[in-house]
Amino acid sequence: MKKGIVGVLLLYLMLFDVSNRAWAQSDDSDLYIFGFSQVLLNSKSIEFEIFPGNGIPSPLKMNSKANSFALHQVNLFFQKAINDQTTFFLNIEASGSYSSKTPSGNLEIPEGWISFKLNDHLELKTGLLLPRFNNLTEINNRLPLLPYLIRPLMYESLLSNLVSSEDYRPKNAYIQLTGIRDITTNYSFDYAFYIGNAEDSFLSSVQAGDVEDTEEAATLYLGENLNTALLYGSRFGIENTYQTFKVGISLTYDEENRKKPINSFFRLPALTTPIMGEIPRYRVGLDFSFSIRNFSFESEYMGVFHDHRKVREIPAFRNANLNKKFYYTNLTYTFENDLYVFGFFSRNRDQTYEFVAPGSPSNAGLSALSGGGGWRINDVTVLKIQYLTSLARQNNYLDYSIRFLTIGISTIF
């Protein structure tokens, strides 16, 4: 254990040294390489109880505790100005102490795009990119920009097995047009329009000799979008010069994949939705943030609405309702000496399972309450500590509570 701590500290001492040099690159045509990492030590306590009558004769209880180090996330960015109007950007991300040998964690390229500056107010991006949806989607994996270690449920990759975040917000896009216009000396109006693939579950996972359905049999490559419908989205916002006031509304249209039985909440056998096909889906996002003196307030709402008309023509699905919502609010107070404290609350509710199992845990919702603080050790390093408790609201199926005590360091290099 002691060797592990010493190793982590030595790694960070090396990163401190590298950071000073990395920021000194200066030529207009240089390839800029920079990034960040976040390492954490997490103490986890989970209590889980499934009530009897759901395929089990007596209550099933489980208590689990664990302490774990993790290289939470490392991102490496490459940026190069190809000419005055064109920029290339690449983001490589490893999370969860990635190792192909163990195996553990994930390695992915969440972004790889080229941007064309059409004029002073308009920019076109094409490639794999993070779309503008609310305030946090574009920066949710930029951990040094966030006061906390464990993000709100819809944004935290470590909790992705609890809820599919793509049910609530778009994950990526391939073409995005963004613009900005001054409306007063201190305020500007910004907008974005984007197009992308439908959700990841439509992407082909076909392997040679492992073809289960006709669509996958016709697949040309792994990851090919097997749906004709695409994602269309936009965001309209107003912010001030110093970004201490920001408000926006976001909208998307795509289709939800219900072509296979789905159980996205705690894998309870009784809570599986039947096959419904592709269901038109509208997401609405609202974000509002402001800073006054040493306080920073941030909040978001996501509402997911479906066009159920077609699916409700089937008698068995007459009461089907796949709508969902999520909201989150955070308050941070920064002291003069680079110390800060924060607290956030989030909640999501999903009505998807109600028509097959009234009183479902998803409809009751999952709430998270968190508090913590941080200290900016220097320009590139922040020490953070966080306590988080997450509870399943009262429902007919289970009781569930998670408690995390986490300490970690974000470093920019």
Next chain:
Amino acid sequence: MTYLFLHIISILLFLGNTSNELTNSPSEPIVIIVNESIEIDQIDINELIDIYTLSKQRWDDNTRIRVADYKGSQDIRDTFYNALHTTPNNIKKIWLRAQFTGRSIPPIVVDSVDEMWKVVLENPGTIGYVPFNQVPVNAKILLQIDG
């Protein structure tokens, strides 16, 4: 477990106590200096705000603007950003967001006034600031801000 957390915190507190301090009297004026290749002779405070918030990233001749700043918590930074009606931390948030989302290249960060002058002198398009009483002899000055 609690002991382990406290142990790690104490080590990190020790490591963090290493920042450099560049002091500047709160009443000392600050001077905005630029690389001599830049074809303007003056700038107003609103343009300076646009530059340091990265809203303006090109000079009028289309040269890319390189913003230079001091490292750490130093009095001169507080004075400068106070004149721009903001704080070093807020500017840093704006820069990091711009950098990590590909909207801007990283700023040049320096330790001292001498290094600031060297960076401004050697890099076309670069803008920086120095205390009034340490302005280099050949510096191209765009603006003086009273402390």
